[in-house]
Amino acid sequence: MQNLANLEKNLGYKFKDEQLLIKALTHKSCKKPYNNERLEFLGDAVMDLIVAEYLCKKFRKTDEGDLSKLRAALVNEKSFSNLAKSVNLGDFLFISAAEEHNKGRFKASLLSDAFEAVMGAIYLESGLESCTKIALNLLENEYKSISLDALAKDYKTMLQEITQAKFGLTPEYKLISTSGPDHQKEFKMAVFLDEKKYGEAVGKSKKDAEQQAAKITIDEIKKVKP
Amino acid sequence: MQNLANLEKNLGYKFKDEQLLIKALTHKSCKKPYNNERLEFLGDAVMDLIVAEYLCKKFRKTDEGDLSKLRAALVNEKSFSNLAKSVNLGDFLFISAAEEHNKGRFKASLLSDAFEAVMGAIYLESGLESCTKIALNLLENEYKSISLDALAKDYKTMLQEITQAKFGLTPEYKLISTSGPDHQKEFKMAVFLDEKKYGEAVGKSKKDAEQQAAKITIDEIKKVKP
Numbered sequence: 001m002q003n004l005a006n007l008e009k010n011l012g013y014k015f016k017d018e019q020l021l022i023k024a025l026t027h028k029s030c031k032k033p034y035n036n037e038r039l040e041f042l043g044d045a046v047m048d049l050i051v052a053e054y055l056c057k058k059f060r061k062t063d064e065g066d067l068s069k070l071r072a073a074l075v076n077e078k079s080f081s082n083l084a085k086s087v088n089l090g091d092f093l094f095i096s097a098a099e100e101h102n103k104g105r106f107k108a109s110l111l112s113d114a115f116e117a118v119m120g121a122i123y124l125e126s127g128l129e130s131c132t133k134i135a136l137n138l139l140e141n142e143y144k145s146i147s148l149d150a151l152a153k154d155y156k157t158m159l160q161e162i163t164q165a166k167f168g169l170t171p172e173y174k175l176i177s178t179s180g181p182d183h184q185k186e187f188k189m190a191v192f193l194d195e196k197k198y199g200e201a202v203g204k205s206k207k208d209a210e211q212q213a214a215k216i217t218i219d220e221i222k223k224v225k226p
Numbered sequence: 227m228q229n230l231a232n233l234e235k236n237l238g239y240k241f242k243d244e245q246l247l248i249k250a251l252t253h254k255s256c257k258k259p260y261n262n263e264r265l266e267f268l269g270d271a272v273m274d275l276i277v278a279e280y281l282c283k284k285f286r287k288t289d290e291g292d293l294s295k296l297r298a299a300l301v302n303e304k305s306f307s308n309l310a311k312s313v314n315l316g317d318f319l320f321i322s323a324a325e326e327h328n329k330g331r332f333k334a335s336l337l338s339d340a341f342e343a344v345m346g347a348i349y350l351e352s353g354l355e356s357c358t359k360i361a362l363n364l365l366e367n368e369y370k371s372i373s374l375d376a377l378a379k380d381y382k383t384m385l386q387e388i389t390q391a392k393f394g395l396t397p398e399y400k401l402i403s404t405s406g407p408d409h410q411k412e413f414k415m416a417v418f419l420d421e422k423k424y425g426e427a428v429g430k431s432k433k434d435a436e437q438q439a440a441k442i443t444i445d446e447i448k449k450v451k452p
Contacts (some may be wrong), residue, residue, distance in 0.1 A: 037289060037290035038282060038288075038289070038290055038293065040290065041278060041282065041290045041293050041294065042278050042279060042282050044278075045271075045274045045275040045277075045278035045279070046275060048271045048274055048275070049271040049272060049274070049275045051271075052267060052268050052270075052271035053268060053271070056264060056267065056268050062264075063263060063264070064263035064264055064266065064267045067264065067267050068267065128354050
């Protein structure tokens with residue numbers, strides 16, 4: 001068994017109740033009388049609020065729609081598994097032999113869940129303020145620049161996540177036309193899903209036009225009820 | 227214009243910054259330089275955490291799945307619009323003439339959004355603890371008994387909400403068979419959606435069997451990706 005003090009050092013937080021930390025690290029596969037699922041439920045809500053408040057304070061003019069997109073980029077399984085990895089959380093998980101065999105210690109879902117559970121545990125022990133400091137420290141280390149450009153505007157990635165989840169499809173981008181003289185050419189790109197054309201947009205580079213076309217497509221898809 | 231002091235009395239909270247309360251009550255239809263959307267974004271996360279923590283503390287043995295269902299029953303547009311009505315929030319909303327004409331003051335969506343925004347505003351001004359007291363006071367007044375029986379186990383209502391949102395269908399319940407002697411009859415009921423059979427279950431009353439069949443169907447539907 002790993003020395004939990006090392007994890008506490010990585011987190012920058014010393015637990016008052018070590019049993020609570022152990023619970024947060026215990027996957028249900030262990031079949032113990034306790035596991036980290038309830039703490040994960042709580043920690044999920046804690047992280048949602050921490051990130052929502054952080055974004056509201058950082059982006060004072062940004063509307064609710066873009067704040068939601070920013071949050072979605074930060075609050076998700078992949079992002080939380082990265083935060084978990086940044087403190088080597090995987091090394092400290094308690095999992096069954098079968099789960100060990102399945103490389104559970106490296107699964108994004110287990111790591112993300114345990115990260116939320118640890119945050120839930122810190123919240124229970126020390127309240128929102130302590131938990132916020134720790135979570136933002138980890139987030140800011142992981143995302144050196146949390147900016148609208150870096151996050152909200154990567155519409156291509158976001159569109160791909162949406163279309164794969166919803167339709168099992170990867171978006172394709174096709175050049176529709178170019179215009180303007182050589183030194184200030186403009187490109188019209190369109191998004192295609194399964195050969196059907198969705199959003200299209202014009203930009204000074206193909207990449208810009210693709211980003212805008214992806215954004216338009218996201219808005220279109222969101223209007224359609226699942 | 228209504229006297230905002232009356233709303234503060236209903237909430238049991240006096241705002242330090244009246245402008246913040248006004249912002250929380252201002253619908254985007256007013257086309258003012260400010261509206262309540264960002265506060266709603268924050269308040270939504272605040273309410274999620276308040277309810278998650280409340281349920282964790284109240285139901286110490288309940289697993290994460292049932293806690294999620296309980297939260298879903300408390301944290302939704304209808305529930306929040308009821309809380310809004312309990313403090314007559316509608317009377318204090320700032321909305322456009324067109325929205326007034328559309329009975330916007332009585333719409334569940336506007337009421338729920340403004341309720342979240344008011345909670346977000348209280349959180350910003352006075353922190354989580356004050357906000358928790360106010361929110362739980364309103365919740366407990368509205369839901370005299372927040373119990374697993376009353377909330378989580380109303381699977382029929384929950385299923386109907388899910389199937390209407392997802393498929394635009396209302397579930398039907400059909401008696402499949404009865405068994406046992408007259409004094410201890412058992413009923414097998416099944417859920418049908420658009421003539422297709424989903425979950426079925428046996429119970430000592432038709433109602434019990436329907437609830438269990440609804441629960442099974444919810445679990446089945448949740449496994450299918452949208």
